[in-house]
Amino acid sequence: MRSFEKIILLSLCVSLSGPAFALDGSESPAGVSPQMPTFKNSLHALNEAILGLRTGDAASSVEALKYAAAGGQSLAQRKLARMYAAGEGVPHDDAKAYEYFLQIVTNYDEDNISRREIGIISSAYVAVGIYALNGLPQIKMKADVFRAYELFQFAASTFGDPNAQYNLARIYLDGVGIKRDPRQAAGWLVLAAEKNHMESQALLGNLLFTGQGVQRQRSKGLMYLTLAVESAGDDPKHAWVVDLHDKALKVANDGDRQGAATLLTDYVARR
Helix, strand or coil: CCCHHHHHHHHHHHHCCHHHHHCCCCCCCCCCCCCCCCCCCCCHHHHHHHHHHCCHHHHHHHHHHHHHHHCCCCHHHHHHHHHHHCCCCCCCCCCHHHHHHHHHHHHHCCCCHHHHHHHHHHHHHHHHHHHHHCCEHCCCCCHHHHHHHHHHHHHHHHHHHHHHHHHHHHHHCCCCCCCHHHHHHHHHHHHHCCCCCCCHHHHHHHHHHHCCCCCCCCHHHHHHHHHHHHCCCCHHHHHHHHHHHHHHHHHHHHHHHHHHHHHHHHHHHHC
């Protein structure tokens, strides 16, 4: 684990230890012990939490998840992080979400990792990277593009995570904090697009179709845009994907469309 992550985790734990976070449970009357679930170990707690979540008992699962997370169960840490980030079963709290994601990143040991944990760890790197990119006013954490770049770079290179590859490409395209490099961006987008990452397909397709900093390949760009728009569906948050596709389609000529159709057939045949 890297020293800068240990320092950040330590400072975060200090900042989260104050009275502002005393609402996790109500104070018990004097002389009365609160009823707390009993777990044999962190793995037992994790299994109990999963069982509770499957039966729709999210409330009782939270304490089990916290117990398992404190015992180092990365799956419990990720579940809690996502719950706090989305406000599902618990109050929305990005500081706590960040804390649990950061625990996964900090505890990562490349010499002691199981295959089932790879996805958990890589997604945690991406989540911490996004918090670093945007900052977290709740704990007075300022945006740090370079730290986000490091986290995305690690997850993109080490785990081949398509979300990390996409976010890394966005940093190269934005050129804020890192030198703008559309070719580097396109390279990462290709890797993610080949994993059927919709956003990467849309962004790559637009780059290729318009030739923004890369060699223009209108048919190939339209192919990727077509793949992306088919995955986007009617979800409003993917409206930008539909817009990029529609704009390209309006100016595409017959040769572009025919070429895209041929490439699309070949692409599907390779799957």
